[in-house]
Amino acid sequence: xxxxxxxxxxxxxxxxxxxxxxxxxxxxxxxxxxxxxxxxxxxxxxxxxxxxxxxxxxxxxxxxxxxxxxxxxxxxxxxxxxxxxxxxxxxxxxxxxxxxxxxxxxxxxxxxxxxxxxxxxxxxxxxxxxxxxxxxxxxxxxxxxxxxxxxxxxxxxxxxxxxxxxxxxxxxxxxxxxxxxxxxxxxxxxxxxxxxxxxxxxxxxxxxxxxxxxxxxxxxxxxxxxxxxxxxxxxxxxxxxxxxxxxxxxxxxxxxxxxxxxxxxxxxxxxxxxxxxxxxxxxxxxxxxxxxxxxxxxxxxxxxxxxxxxxxxxxxxxxxxxxxxxxxxxxxxxxxxxxxxxxxxxxxxxxxxxxxxxxxxxxxxxxxxxxxxxxxxxxxxxxxxxxxxxxxxxxxxxxxxxxxxxxxxxxxxxxxxxxxxxxxxxxxxxxxxxxxxxxxxxxxxxxxxxxxxxxxxxxxxxxxxxxxxxxxxxxxxxxxxxxxxxxxxxxxxxxxxxxxxxxxxxxxxxxxxxxxxxxxxxxxxxxxxxxxxxxxxxx
Amino acid sequence: xxxxxxxxxxxxxxxxxxxxxxxxxxxxxxxxxxxxxxxxxxxxxxxxxxxxxxxxxxxxxxxxxxxxxxxxxxxxxxxxxxxxxxxxxxxxxxxxxxxxxxxxxxxxxxxxxxxxxxxxxxxxxx
Numbered sequence: 160x161x162x163x164x165x166x167x168x169x170x171x172x173x174x175x176x177x178x179x180x181x182x183x184x185x186x187x188x189x190x191x192x193x194x195x196x197x198x199x200x201x202x203x204x205x206x207x208x209x210x211x212x213x214x215x216x217x218x219x220x221x222x223x224x225x226x227x228x229x230x231x232x233x234x235x236x237x238x239x240x241x242x243x244x245x246x247x248x249x250x251x252x253x254x255x256x257x258x259x260x261x262x263x264x265x266x267x268x269x270x271x272x273x274x275x276x277x278x279x280x281x282x283x284x285x286x287x288x289x290x291x292x293x294x295x296x297x298x299x300x301x302x303x304x305x306x307x308x309x310x311x312x313x314x315x316x317x318x319x320x321x322x323x324x325x326x327x328x329x330x331x332x333x334x335x336x337x338x339x340x341x342x343x344x345x346x347x348x349x350x351x352x353x354x355x356x357x358x359x360x361x362x363x364x365x366x367x368x369x370x371x372x373x374x375x376x377x378x379x380x381x382x383x384x385x386x387x388x389x390x391x392x393x394x395x396x397x398x399x400x401x402x403x404x405x406x407x408x409x410x411x412x413x414x415x416x417x418x419x420x421x422x423x424x425x426x427x428x429x430x431x432x433x434x435x436x437x438x439x440x441x442x443x444x445x446x447x448x449x450x451x452x453x454x455x456x457x458x459x460x461x462x463x464x465x466x467x468x469x470x471x472x473x474x475x476x477x478x479x480x481x482x483x484x485x486x487x488x489x490x491x492x493x494x495x496x497x498x499x500x501x502x503x504x505x506x507x508x509x510x511x512x513x514x515x516x517x518x519x520x521x522x523x524x525x526x527x528x529x530x531x532x533x534x535x536x537x538x539x540x541x542x543x544x545x546x547x548x549x550x551x552x553x554x555x556x557x558x559x560x561x562x563x564x565x566x567x568x569x570x571x572x573x574x575x576x577x578x579x580x581x582x583x584x585x586x587x588x589x590x591x592x593x594x595x596x597x598x599x600x601x602x603x604x605x606x607x608x609x610x611x612x613x614x615x616x617x618x619x620x621x622x623x624x625x626x627x628x629x630x631x632x633x634x635x636x637x638x639x640x641x642x643x644x645x646x647x648x649x650x651x652x653x654x655x656x657x658x659x660x661x662x663x664x665x666x667x668x669x670x671x672x673x674x675x676x677x678x679x680x681x682x683x684x685x686x687x688x689x690x691x692x693x694x695x696x697x698x
Numbered sequence: 699x700x701x702x703x704x705x706x707x708x709x710x711x712x713x714x715x716x717x718x719x720x721x722x723x724x725x726x727x728x729x730x731x732x733x734x735x736x737x738x739x740x741x742x743x744x745x746x747x748x749x750x751x752x753x754x755x756x757x758x759x760x761x762x763x764x765x766x767x768x769x770x771x772x773x774x775x776x777x778x779x780x781x782x783x784x785x786x787x788x789x790x791x792x793x794x795x796x797x798x799x800x801x802x803x804x805x806x807x808x809x810x811x812x813x814x815x816x817x818x819x820x821x822x823x824x
Contacts, residue, residue: 482757482784489784489806490715493723496809500726508726515722522715602759 185395193402196439200432204409207425208416219422221277227430228272234437235265241444243331250327253314257396257440259338260306264437266339267299270346276363283363288353293360297373298345300407304377304384307400311388366419374411381408399443406436479659480533487526494518544670546693547589549580549617549625556593557615563601569611576618581693582625584670589690592663592674596629596686599660603633603684624672625692630685635678644676663688705820706748708732710740710766711755711782716805720753723809729816737761737769746773750820753812756783756802764795771798778819782807 185193206212242258274284274291284291349356359370385404388397410432413425420426498515501508550573557564557571564571582589597613604611614630636644645661660674667674667688674688707729711717714735721731732749734740738760752770756763763781770777778800783789786804800819803812 478785478787485784485805486713487715490713490719492806493716493719493809493812497719497723497726500723500809511722511726515719518715518718518722522719525715606760 183395184393185398189395189398193398196402197405200406200409203428204413207413207428212424213417215424217422217424217427223422223427223430224275224278225272227434228268228275230434231437232265232268234434234441235261235268238437238441238444239265241441241448243335245444246331247327251314252330253310255330255334256306256310256313257400259334260303260310261440262335262338263302263306263342264299266342267295267302267345270342270350271295271299274350287350288356289363290356290359291349291353293366293370294349294356294373295346297377298349300377300410301380302341302345304381304404304407307404308380308384308387310400311384311391311397315391364421366415370415370419374415378408378411381411395443396440399439403436403439406432479661483529483533484526487522487529491519491522491526494522544583544585546581546583547586549582549589549627549690550575550578552586552590553593553615553617553627556590556597559594560597560601563598564613567601567605567611569601569604569613572612572614574614574616580617580619580625582690583693584690585666588666589670592666592688593627593629595660595663599686600629600631600633600684603631603635605633607633609682619692623692625690626687627690628685628687630679630683632679632681632683635682636676636684704728704730705750706730706732706745707751707753707816708734708740708745708749709753710734710737710758710763712736712758713755716755720812723812724816727813727816737763737766740766741769746770746777749777751816752777752779753816754779754781756781756788757785764791764799767795767798780812780815780819782812 207215239258239261242254242261246252246254246258270287271292272278274287274295276283276289276292279285283289357369357372359367359373361367381404385401385408388401388404392398392401410429413432414429416425418425494515498512498519501511501515553573557573563569597615600613604613609632612630612632614628616628616630618626620626645664664674667690670690672688672690674686676684676686679685707724709717709720709724709731710733711720712735717733717735721733724731732743732745734743736758737754740746740754741761752767754763754766761769763783767779767781770779775797779798780801780803781795781799782803782805784805789802789804792799792802801815803815
């Protein structure tokens with residue numbers, strides 16, 4: 160059953176889960192998507208280097224640079240913000256390194272635009288020298304993989320270690336300050352030290368052959384980060400970081416081939432790859448947030464429905480009790496009226512009146528019994544629990560229904576994953592619940608011609624609980640009845656049990672258990688309830 | 699009063715005590731009572747053509763009072779049908795029943811109340 164199809168919360172089917180990106184394994188779809196992105200990158204790369212787009216000439220657009228830098232800055236900054244927020248929740252320091260990587264990438268954009276020739280001042284950067292732009296670019300493309308390399312090396316070791324609540328804020332402050340210092344230091348070095356830098360560009364537009372020395376270093380760093388991360392990849396975040404690093408690797412040769420020049424088709428493509436690299440993790444985070452939000456809404460709705468159902472159960476019990484008491488009272492009042500009328504005749508019919516009064520006496524006793532039963536059900540000693548074997552109780556209850564099974568040609572299956580299933584419960588009440596569910600199943604199958612199979616399954620499940628299911632192949636529960644099944648009006652049984660599903664639910668809840676139902680396949684209904692198993696016996 | 703002149707009233711209730719008491723009350727008012735513990739039993743009995751009024755409980759398994767009233771109304775539109783219920787909430791469903799139901803009483807009802815309803819019903823349709 161998928162999450163969406165579940166109308167009732169099944170406590171066994173929803174173990175607590177971490178939905179955080181950094182702890183989730185990538186789904187098959189995500190892996191395929193990542194592969195598709197990598198293939199797409201390779202296609203674009205080949206088109207531009209050896210394919211038909213090789214000779215493509217593009218115009219220099221000066222406004223492109225600020226637009227590109229702004230986009231990169233905003234994407235990386237938001238990603239860093241979200242990752243820091245995630246660190247505040249999961250508090251594994253490895254995540255903080257990825258957050259720092261993105262903060263670094265965002266902040267480096269500031270010196271990058273300041274030194275880029277032609278943005279603020281014609282043909283040169285606002286600050287720094289002619290070599291500064293390429294070196295800031297190398298700085299960014301070396302710094303980011305270094306952070307990721309540190310993340311890859313630290314993530315497994317760090318996984319079990321979490322910083323304490325108060326330390327998280329301190330850790331964030333320290334890492335943000337360090338990142339700012341690194342960027343500031345690098346910017347200072349490449350701006351103030353511009354005259355000392357290796358001549359990687361020949362003018363404000365063209366890259367020279369020396370460009371390859373730092374570029375090779377950057378390539379090797381990225382390759383190292385990819386190798387380490389690949390060998391330790393485990394979660395969705397790792398997968399997408401690998402794609403990001405792959406983009407970084409492809410950028411380097413594409414900047415030089417086939418045209419080692421700014422504003423060439425390769426250069427524009429590299430900027431496009433940069434935006435893609437910057438956006439990938441952000442999109443993943445946003446997707447994750449949207450998914451979490453959807454789940455949260457569904458959970459809140461389910462909780463709301465459950466609370467309403469529980470309130471209704473209280474009303475249902477009250478209405479059932481009122482009805483049980485009203486029945487004999489109605490009979491008594493009616494019989495008394497009949498008796499009076501027979502006596503009021505001109506020639507009183509004493510025999511008939513006597514009949515009526517005998518009936519009143521009998522119904523009076525019956526009303527008393529109803530009250531006694533109710534008191535027994537809700538009296539304090541009804542909460543007295545004894546240790547009992549649930550499998551034995553199921554067999555006893557099925558034995559009581561044997562005549563009914565024979566009469567309707569019902570085949571009974573029982574199944575249990577333990578020979579002995581001890582629970583602490585009120586024996587009489589629990590038997591009432593079982594009988595009620597069994598008889599409901601019989602009634603549901605009595606009117607159908609298909610094979611009639613009653614399956615009663617009991618199983619010890621992890622977490623000290625026991626689940627009992629009573630499944631039938633009967634008429635099932637119609638869509639309209641789903642919301643009313645625990646209403647007194649829905650329960651129209653008159654087989655002498657004197658209690659409906661609402662009381663069954665009240666009994667199970669008094670045992671700290673839960674009672675719910677689901678459709679059976681291919682037809683019919685399954686009622687399930689949970690009970691706490693007896694820990695002393697299972698231990 | 700001879701048997702032939704007595705009006706025949708069918709009563710249906712899955713609670714046997716109430717059914718007996720209603721039968722006794724009808725008898726005290728000189729009606730001939732036909733008693734059934736389920737709608738199915740009544741429908742299988744062939745007594746539908748001979749009765750002058752039908753009294754049925756609403757809350758019964760299989761065929762409930764409203765369903766029975768609908769079935770009976772389809773076969774004998776002029777037959778008055780009185781429904782009784784122990785669940786006042788059931789009355790919400792009354793408007794949907796339309797003309798198939800003459801009146802509804804809630805349990806516990808008074809004997810004179812039921813007899814008045816019967817008398818009113820049979821007088822209205824000769």
